[in-house]
Every structure is written in structure tokens, then in C-alpha cells.
Amino acid sequence: MNHYKSYMDRVTVSEECHEKLLDLEMPKKSSCRPAWQKYGALAACTALLVGAGVWGIWSAGRGPGGGPTADSDPVQCAAPSLPAEAIDLAPVEGDDIEPGMKTIEGYVVRRNAGGLDVAEYHVLPWIDYGPDSEAAAVALDWDLPQNAARRDLSADEITALLGGADAVDLHLDWSEYELTGWAAWYADGSFWGAYLYGYRGPMDRFEFAVTADQMPPTCIVFGSSVEQEIWGLTVTADKYDGEDGSSRRVSFMKDGYGYRFDLTATGEPEAAEKLVSRAVTWIANGDGLSLYTVTGEEPPAPSVPAADPAPAASVSGAASPAWYPEGVEVVPPEEMPGE
């Protein structure tokens, strides 16, 4: 990548852009400059003359008594200085709001990344569940394929499948649920699917399923559902609100796997909908499930440990960071031919 670096080192803004940047002014609505700044070079003179008691001489452009008029804006005020972290909340990569997408209140994950205190705000999509459905409009019976066998998953395996402890606690917000589940594989070892269950009460539970090449089978089909596009996924959603609680369910396909999340909760439906939106967000954007833990596929390649140099120099042109490209022996510059 030396050639990339040598090229980029020569890239600079245009002279016109440079001049524009130097001429930038604070937006008018928050402009609150002291009067002396406004009058530029005259400021020092004026201050001296005021101090010498000759304010009246400089009354041109000011009020009858020589004092400042509204136009002279004498009020000195400072724009509030906020800690940079307080305003460093930007939607997380992939959480871009698409035109027409409605959102609900998102959630914030605070962490320290490489010395930076970061607050990540995760946008959550509003999901249209359609009208209230008749519960159990159709009840189906299903079973695993004959050549598939299942086994229970341990708590650690479930956490790993979901993407780790941070995924469970910070993104899915499932830490208060008791998690159990099982997975099934065909006789040839290929993955059929996994069903995870969260429980914190008889009417406070969920079923989360992922299956290869098909939508996860379910016992219950509601009478009406809504299909919608959310972050590139075609999501089917339906709901049921009863006296004892609310049910919210979504299903969609992604990268050859079918997902279904069926949540039943007491309390406000909005809380249930937020949990469902979190699950959709987690799968649709970024890391999602670590399916390799159950499919037997190779895990993603880890980052190259040696290629984490010291924080970059803050001044352009300062010492370049060391690079340790994967699989390449580092050669001191003086020994590198043709550079």
C-alpha cells in the first residue's frame, strides 16, 4: 500500500476550497461575538478612548448618548462548550434511515474504543404489525425432517450464537430472560436450524428461530400480516393484543437463512415492539448472529494483531505508522529495493 500512501500524500484541497474554509463563519443563529470583534481593528482604539472618557466622540453609528445601539450588538456571550462526547452521537453504520422509514426510540450503547469514549445511538425501525389478528387463526403441526437430529444448546453456545454477551445484553436486551434452546443438523452434519427460547414469566417469553434455506416452521399462523421492507429485508409482521398480554411476531429471510421472532409480553406493547425492533436491527445491520458456531463454517478471519499501530500522528506529514501487512515480513526502509 506504499503506492496508495504516496499518492494520497500528494492529495490536497484546492486553493479555492482552502480559502472558503478560512472564511467560514459560525452560523448566524448562534453568533454571539463580542462587540470588539465586530468592529475589528477599531476595537482597541475604541476601548482606549472609552477608557479615556471620550466615548461621545465615537457616537457615529451608536445611540444618542454614545452608548451602543441594537445594531452594535454589545452583548458578549459565549457559545456553550459541550464535551465532544455529548454531541458525538451519530447513527451507527448500517442504521441509516431510508426515505420514508419510520423509527421508534432507539437505544444507546456506551463504550470505550481505543481510548475514545463513544456513545453509539442505534436507530430502531418502526414495524407495521397490521391490524389485530385472530389468535391461532391456523394451528399447524410440524416436526423435524426425518434425517435430522436435535440436541440442546448450552447457555454458552446460545450466547455465542447470538453474537456474544454484548449482543445479548446491550443490543438484544435479553439479559433478563432465561435463555434455552436447541439446534438440529441433518445426518450429513449440515445445519437445519436452531430454536431459542427466552422466558421470564408465563406471559413474558419469546421464541427465536433461525433455519437454513427456509422460513422457520411455526405452529401458529395469524389471520393477517403486513409485509414491508426494512433495511433491505422483506419483513412480515403480525400481532395479537389480548387481555393477558401482547404478541408481536416478525419473520424474514437473510443470506439464505430464515428468521422468526415471536414475542409475548405483558405490559405496554411498545416495550415488546422495541425488543422485536432490536432483534431485527441486530440481524439486519452489522454482526447479527454468529451462525458459524452452529453451521460448522469457518469463522470470520480475525484482524491482524500486529497491524494495530500507535494512534496516528495528529499533524499531517508526521512520522508514518508502521504497517504489518498480513503474511509479509517487515523490511526496514533502508533495505527495501526500488522504493
Add this chain to the structure above:
Amino acid sequence: MNHPNRLEELVNKYENVLFRAALAILGDWAGAEDAVQDTFLRYLEKNPEFHDENHEKAWLLRVTINSCKSRLRTIKLFSATELLENYPAETPEESGVLAAVLALPPRERAAVHLFYYEGYSTEEIAALTGQRPGTVRSHLSRARAKLRQWLVE
């Protein structure tokens, strides 16, 4: 309080750093200059306090990257060939590596630029781009596979 001299100092110190990152992500000179201008406008508006120079640079880069992300939704996405016409390389090697980098999707280009040019770690890139570290590593992993020829230099 924002002092005019402070803005000038920051512009002189970081305009090219920010511009290079924006150019790497957008592949568009005019868009990159606009993104840099937006960054300094936001600096004037928000008047942030910085712990140190590293924090200062990281803040400005993050705002620039966010500005680029917004622009990516609306600007025309140039083909690699079109982009190369705007990148006057001096040597065939430069032209070759640029073509390879520009052929990457914007998110992978951003990761490559911040990792190989700016020297940030994957954790730092995650903070700058608002991505999860695992996502950054995935981007870099895919990019490395495509840039393998240029990594062994």
C-alpha cells in the same frame, strides 16, 4: 469560544487529512471538499472541547465520515473507471493500486484508508465510523483479499 485563529489553525492542520479520507470514501473531489466544509461548519456550530490532539483529529474525522455517509445516499456512485479519471496517478503502480482500492465498496475503502493510510486500529476505526469492531474487521478482511497483490510490496 471559537476564535477565528483557532479555525485557521485547525483548517491548516487538518484540511488535507479530512479531504483525503472523504475522497477515499466518496471518490468525488467536489463532494469531498463539501464534506470537509461541512465538518468545519459543524465545528464552529458545536464548539467542542478536546482532550488532546488525537481526540481533536478523531472528532473531526468522525464528523467528516458521517457527512460522507449522508452524501453516499444521494450522490451518483461512480464506476471505478470514472473515478480513476479523476485520480491523476504518477506511476503505473499508483494507478494500479488506486484502481484496486476504488473498486472496493465505500465502506471497505473507508476501512482501508483509515487502517493503512491513517494507521488507526480496528477499534479506533469502529469508533470513527460508528461501526462495530467485528464489522470493521470483516470489511478489512474482504478488502485485503481483493488487495492482496498490493499488500505485498
